[in-house]
Amino acid sequence: MKSLLSFGCGNMAQAIIEGMYKEKSPLKYVLYTPSDTKAIKLSEAVDGEHLGSLDTIPRCDFYMLSCKPQQLSELAQKIKGKLNPDAVIISILAGTTTEVIKKELSVSKVLRVMPNTPSLVGAGVNAFFFSGEVSKDERDFLVETFERFSKVFSFEKESEIDVITGFSGSGPAYIFEFSRILIEKMISMGIEREVATEMIKWTFYGSSKLQLESLDTSEELRNKVTSKKGVTYEALEVFKNSNFEKIVDTALDAAYNRSVELSK
Template sequence: MSDTLPAIAFIGAGSMGGAIVRGLAASGVPVDGPIRVTNRTAARAATLAGIDGVESIALEERPEGNAEAIAASRVVVLGVKPQRMPELLHDIAPHVRDDAIVVTLAAGVPLATYEAGLPGAAVVRAMPNTPSTVGKGVTGIAAGTHATPEDLAIVRRLFETVGEVLEVRGDDGIDAISTISGSGPAYVFLLIEKLAEAARHQGFGDDEALLLARGTFAGATALLDAEGEEPAELRRRVTSPQGTTERAIAVLQDAHLDQVFADATDAAYARAKELAGVNPTPATEVIILKSSD
């Protein structure tokens, strides 16, 4: 495979799509031609207009911008809101190339919807998360019926510019990964919020409490990356027998956090199925096809 990514168009680039555009442009990965990005308003288009290698198109100024960008690109990333997707698929279908790889960022819209709207197209669902905006994302990708291993490799390279990539099987895999890495940053922010509250309970001011909580999470994650050990092992190293940490961990374990997180992710999975119009059922085994090294 060539080191150069094929021509890419982003149809709708809000905060997530914009982050991927910025990550791709900053990565140094060569792209065949400019990265074409369309947005409805000139104000939104202006936020990406100054990036080297990016052609930012405002549809209010160039109404045919979507058609032009799609016709010129092999990879087409759809970044509009889920409720707008059926209308968009209808509008772009005549312009999608025969060799196109259509990548969707929308949550709750199954692969079958895209394959019905774009018959024969190679479709890939992607579930990036918000840390992609700082190059620390985790993105799940799943291939549709017509996507080849080469297509998946191209999509993988695209998302590796903003973090790590995990390839899963089908809509079930994407819905499952959305409950962990997709929603996961909110879980972490909640834990930081609650640890800061505990610091205030121990007598620290607001600024000091947030510094302690935020710095502890950031440092623990950095240590996990640096050591290459399992989290349980690093926890054991911090937990001296009959010490203060052991006492605190016992309280947390008695709260059955494992069940709390299982219940939370099951609820998120059920909601993902509801949004897709599918009867919610318990998640089955997620087939991991390939992950970033």
């Protein structure tokens, strides 16, 4: 059985590791956090081990970088030269290129992952970029492992990770924000909060499920809900006249520019 050591156990790392564990991936887990608390808790949840110190680091097949991007240099100083040189480094650090990771840790095999939070419920999207040194067998194993609890998209150009970050990575936040707005509006019009919340949750869930299972495009699905001069039509006309598409376009450009900025 292969082994994975995660340096950091934040929400995203927890989602990935618990996703692997729940889907019975052939991995054993070693967890580390500076304060120990989260690592101990997660190790208990996945029948793993807690690493209490970075003085001695076990030889693992995979090491996952799950700290904050700005903490990488500090972590690298403590672990550089102590890792299995043949291991694949899995990085979920936003805006951190494979070349930076190679330089910081003196490693060659790197998988850069742009995940998203729906991995917590087995419905995540994970974007992959492998450095050229990762073998086909290693790539196949990692894709298969992540596909047990998410949808994996592999990219040949690392620059494409910066493009998709503002879509799949940030996308859930846009959906949650739109959901929040709808819920609050329903409440302001007299619907009880609990009812409004459940109705909007199920509306988003059902719409996503329909889109996944339908052969229709997003535009065709929208049109099937919309009758000329009807209720939906009037709402969509306000979106159109308020230049909603342009607002979204501008927001996504801002997200992309920030992603590129962080990568430099």
